[in-house]
Amino acid sequence: MLFHSSIRKELARSFGATLVVLITVVMTMTLIRTLGEAGRGVFNPSDVMIIMGYIVLSQLPIILALCLFIAVLSVLTRMFRDSEMVIWFGSGRGLTSLIRPLFRFAWPILIVIGALAFLILPWAEGRIADMKDRFDKRGDIARMEPGQFQESATGDRVFFIEKDASTTQAGSNVFIATQKDNKETVTSARSGQLKELYGEKFLVLENGQRLEKVAGKPELTVASFSTYGVQVDAPDPSARSFVASGAKGTMELVADPNKAHLAELSWRAGLALAAINFVLIGLAAAGVNPRVGRAANLGFAFGAFIVYFNLLILGKSWIETSQVHFGVYLLALHGGALALALLWLAKRHNNWVFQLPGRARRKPCAAKVAP
Known part of the structure; x- marks a missing residue:
């Protein structure tokens, strides 16, 4: 139609x-x-x-x-x-x-x-x-952002690094805070570089110091180093555990x-x-x-x-x-x-019309005519 x-x-x-x-x-x-x-x-x-x-x-x-x-x-x-x-x-x-x-x-x-x-x-x-x-679940390398504090995939490590403008594999003013096995560690270095050692990714630090403190003990261990390697976490390839x-x-x-x-x-x-x-x-x-x-x-x-x-x-x-x-x-x-x-x-x-029950209808009144 x-x-x-x-x-x-x-x-x-x-x-x-x-x-x-x-x-x-x-x-x-x-x-x-x-x-x-x-x-x-x-x-x-x-x-x-x-x-x-x-x-x-x-x-x-x-x-x-x-x-x-x-x-x-x-x-x-x-x-x-x-x-x-x-x-x-x-x-x-x-x-x-x-x-x-x-x-x-x-x-x-x-x-x-x-x-x-x-x-x-x-x-x-x-x-x-x-x-x-x-x-x-991305790895620590992917998490590193210049000028920002970033948490590792496992949640037990915090990174800070200022990457060098000339390369993405090196940076300066590196800061790493780690808390694992009742032990708190703070590591700082003037520079750092990503390298592959023994088939694993490492962040090799140069000219820095390492502070270590065990929970519940007042002692604080301070050590200086010229070269120090920190293993970085790789990406987690596992599937989602919860759907x-x-x-x-x-x-x-x-x-x-x-x-x-x-x-x-x-x-x-x-x-x-x-x-x-x-x-x-x-x-x-x-x-x-x-x-x-x-x-x-x-x-x-x-x-x-x-x-x-x-x-x-x-x-x-x-x-x-x-x-x-x-x-x-x-x-x-x-x-x-x-x-x-x-x-x-x-x-x-x-065209149904619904009215409330009990509602009175008004009847029109006839107009009175004057005699």
């Missing part, structure tokens, strides 16, 4: 424009947050753009659901405002007859949201966790349905179910009211979206702490939202 085709084309234009705007906003916010985390040593600064791409990819199901909701609500509201819906209603078609063209437009987006939620999201979370873990539930595959979660896995499944399933409900809520809420302006429906869209997804986050924590059962939560939240949307849609389709 020509009317259905025009609705789908307008929905596509609105969806595309909204998607570009939201992707730009999310990428900007993600870039700022990722740069801050890289400055604190959580990520490798050279991997900022890759990490940002993974984070945006993991947030894409939420972005697509919001874009779909805004597109449905804005297009139908525009049709009410321009009296196009009057023509549609005058042809004998009701509001519920728009469900079919809306879902004909939305079904590819809903499939993409489901694929992102169940397949791509855990993959992106796993890549982010791998990059964090790999950066955290968060968000980085596990969907089939792995289903195979082991513990509390944490069920909580993560409720989040992934909730992303797909919420997108379906948003199509019906957008249809039921579409309309125009000259008294509140054009931005009222957009404000409602953002408000309903925030409330819905906050309930998704709360439900995830409730399931993980055994405050609510997995099936009960899905039925209560998503089934309740679906029932509310269908009831709202039926009310508008059939």
Whole structure:
């Protein structure tokens, strides 16, 4: 039908424009947050753009659901405002007859949201966790930054070095503080150079001194040296010892349905179910009211979206702490939202008028005529 085709084309234009705007906003916010985390040593600064791409990819199901909701609500509201819906209603078609063209437009987006939620999201979370873990397990050589105090991979040693501008294998004013086996050692030297001895990496110090103190004893040992070698830790090639539930595959979660896995499944399933409900809520809420302006429906869209997804986050924590059962939560939240949307849609389709019980109706009084 020509009317259905025009609705789908307008929905596509609105969806595309909204998607570009939201992707730009999310990428900007993600870039700022990722740069801050890289400055604190959580990520490798050279991997900022890759990490940002993974984070945006993991947030894409939420972005697509919001874009779909805004597109449905804005297009139908525009049709009410321009009296196009009057023509549609005058042809004998009701509001519920728009469900079919809306879902004909939305079904590819809903499939993409489901694929992102169940397949791509855990993959992106796993890549982010791998990059964090790999950066955290880097060797002492990679950790050394000129003019900065850096902690070793094992956490028992602190380095400070001023690298020579002419080479990356040598530096000056080296400081090393070590605490191991109830022994505290402070080593300082005028210069240092990285060398490979006996198949291991060593930091060879020249012209310095070494202070050693045993815990619980007042004695302090001071020794000067012309050459002293300190072995540096190599990168840890081992895999991650802990894998968060968000980085596990969907089939792995289903195979082991513990509390944490069920909580993560409720989040992934909730992303797909919420997108379906948003199509019906957008249809039921579409309309125009000259008294509140054009931005009222957009404000409602953002408000309903925030409330819905906050309930998704709360439900995830409730399931993980055994405050609510997995099936009960899905039925209560998503089934309740679906029932509310269908009831709202039926009310508008059939022009039902609900009145408070016991409310008295005022009867018009006949005007008295003077004799």
